[in-house]
Amino acid sequence: MIMNKLLLLCVFYITCTWSLDAAQNDECQQSTYCSRFKTKSDMVSKADWLSKISNSSHTWFVIYGYELNSPHRYGKCQQRWNLPDNKDQFQRKTNCFNINLNKCQRFDAEMRITEDICGRATERGLNNSVTELKFYSQDLETYFWFFVCYVFDANNNCILGYLDLIVSETRFSGAENSVMDLNGLPWELISADLLINFNLTFADPRVEFKWFGTECIA
Template structure:
């Protein structure tokens, strides 16, 4: 409980700081976002090569600690994910296991996907069973975190009408505590908050961006 309270205070500090940044209108869809110079931020572009080298590893787990649901009720707590390396046709399996708050049980959401890039070079997962499913990655430090935005349904103007946004952090545990307690020390909250604001016009102060690491842990 104390760790959650401290985490919320820490994130709120960076939320307030990032909110002071001015945003320049982006006329080119592939133009990289402009950040406050005080953050010394780099590009948040995650390429396919980045995805292959940093994310696709069947032995490495990612924790989902914050999330935003778009036109879908928030019913899940702790989620863990693993990305299996793709085959020669760029097909792969993403393994997801989450705690379902409504049923009080773990629930799997494994998916067969193909990894590719959009016209800007950003790593993009596309569903094999549902070809409209699209997932994109955003990060300035893939060693520690990434945001991904998943969309299942698009309207006639290609705006997402059903999907979610999740913050994944690299598995890191406190030692000496039966390897069970997550260690969030050292996360670059200034970069995480900047990505959230610039790309999705959201801050951690928005009630729609919910803390998700609660409930039973369900290993990926």
């Protein structure tokens, strides 16, 4: 099963790489997707964020991730987004298993939700205005990519940050509580977002499976 998925992702990379340059020419331009897969816009608006992501009683899980120059490696992470107030300010609760320290580590943050010039939902830190976080998904009912950048260089390239694949909490019935049910995820859409927006594939060793270690409750 795993080998079949890897073969599918390799085929996707070979047949769709041509669309990447076109997508990068204009940040706000609708990307041209490979016709082999049925795809749509991965734009997550502020309205989408309010209706599908922000909910203090809903838990989201990181299952894959890419850590850019992080001093630590992380395993299982849980996240919750509180509803914003009338100034669009809110709290995001994050709890991750730090592999280096062998313990859970909290990263709760006070943020503001807004949109960038393209209309994509963007979080900005209240205490650190440089922090920028964006959302990408073609199916918010099942997943989204969450790109977090803490430090930019002089050319506005991210030099410290994270890219996480986040899914809703779904457990196998009757199984151990820590066992996630990942059946039915639209991997062709997930891999399309990863390639077109970040020029990465699941074959890249930097894109790691994250659901291991102690489960840390958000």
